[in-house]
Amino acid sequence: MPDQPLLVSALQLVDGLGGPPVQDAGVLAGTDGTITWAGPLTEVPALPENCRHITMPGTLLPGFIDTHVHLGLPGGGLNAAMLLIEPPPVRVLKIAAAMRATLEAGVTTVRDLGFLGPSLAKMATTGATPAPRLLNAIAMLSGTGGHGDFPLPHAIDQAELFRVLDLRLAVADGPTEVTKAVRELIRDGAQVIKVAASGGISTPADTPDDIGLTLEELRAAVEAAQGRGRTVAAHAIGTEGIALAVEAGVHSIEHGNGLTPGLADRMARQGTFLVPTLAVMEQTGDPAVMGHHAHAKAGRWREATEKALPTAIGAGVRIATGTDAGLGIRHGQNLSELSLLVQAGLSAMDAIVAGTRTAAEVCSLGDRIGTVEPGKLADLVVVAGDPLADITLLRDPANITLVVQEGRVVKHPESAH
Numbered sequence: 001m002p003d004q005p006l007l008v009s010a011l012q013l014v015d016g017l018g019g020p021p022v023q024d025a026g027v028l029a030g031t032d033g034t035i036t037w038a039g040p041l042t043e044v045p046a047l048p049e050n051c052r053h054i055t056m057p058g059t060l061l062p063g064f065i066d067t068h069v070h071l072g073l074p075g076g077g078l079n080a081a082m083l084l085i086e087p088p089p090v091r092v093l094k095i096a097a098a099m100r101a102t103l104e105a106g107v108t109t110v111r112d113l114g115f116l117g118p119s120l121a122k123m124a125t126t127g128a129t130p131a132p133r134l135l136n137a138i139a140m141l142s143g144t145g146g147h148g149d150f151p152l153p154h155a156i157d158q159a160e161l162f163r164v165l166d167l168r169l170a171v172a173d174g175p176t177e178v179t180k181a182v183r184e185l186i187r188d189g190a191q192v193i194k195v196a197a198s199g200g201i202s203t204p205a206d207t208p209d210d211i212g213l214t215l216e217e218l219r220a221a222v223e224a225a226q227g228r229g230r231t232v233a234a235h236a237i238g239t240e241g242i243a244l245a246v247e248a249g250v251h252s253i254e255h256g257n258g259l260t261p262g263l264a265d266r267m268a269r270q271g272t273f274l275v276p277t278l279a280v281m282e283q284t285g286d287p288a289v290m291g292h293h294a295h296a297k298a299g300r301w302r303e304a305t306e307k308a309l310p311t312a313i314g315a316g317v318r319i320a321t322g323t324d325a326g327l328g329i330r331h332g333q334n335l336s337e338l339s340l341l342v343q344a345g346l347s348a349m350d351a352i353v354a355g356t357r358t359a360a361e362v363c364s365l366g367d368r369i370g371t372v373e374p375g376k377l378a379d380l381v382v383v384a385g386d387p388l389a390d391i392t393l394l395r396d397p398a399n400i401t402l403v404v405q406e407g408r409v410v411k412h413p414e415s416a417h
């Protein structure tokens, strides 16, 4: 809880609702960490006693949300061997640094969709390090040999390795095993369920054209998750995997490269979210970052995305920001996704809504975060300049000059390090 009320004022407020910005605006947050007032400064109410006032040049926005990260993966070049030989204390410190870099880039909430075990995820909630609010999937549920069940060198004892790295394997075949695996993940602290509905680009033993789980298995995952108040995020690149996941009623399609007009219409009708992860697709263009096998596989899917995004936008699919940060893309580069969404056809305002209000809905937190409105949690960001005029400003974390999380200032120009 913050120890004093806070008024942040800036040149303009973009509240995440998509309407025109408010000039010379302010946001008032109470000591309970929620927003009590937002609007033009000419209408600011009488300030509470002991109120801290921060005036910033630039644009005030809701804290951004990245609905697809992997804090347990290093970012930059993905080298599995490096991960295997890393001493556990180094891994802990790197994950703490990833959490901090993400928060200081203006991302106050993330959904981690695999490779972050329950013990390491606790770093984000115990105050051990500055960190975004975290919804954790723990692992990606996969069929045997699927995208979440990649082969390791024979000399490696997988059980021992996973124990040391605080990783979980969630491999299940058949609806009964899938149901059990979902329940086990929830028992261990999963707040969202990630499934591999298709094969992948970064794994050597499968391809995006492969189906990851059958329709019956996907339905079992959705039913088991919904029964305990969780949603299902489906990794789905190829058309067939997307089709099965949409049919099974998943909450969000991650990647969605092989989207067709028919599937886009269906997603729009059902309210299925699309998280296109353009940032990681951009990274697959560089064989040095993602590895040669991934580079070779990715080309066709990058081209597919160029068609899929306009199709999704035209059909009215709800699109949210997610980057795959940790896989190729570095932690803290999360907001590069907004520039890529604008390149794909969204307006700057719609990209901001994708990164705030819609992303909050993907996290099932639409009533708590994602917009600057009285009653919501005071997660706020100030960007130097006007992102509506130049969305690429968000690419550089140095342009994020103030970050407030539940009414507490967690990044301020005077505390820069």
Ligand SMILES: [Zn+2]
Binding pocket: 068, 069, 070, 113, 324, 327
């Ligand atoms: Zn991912």
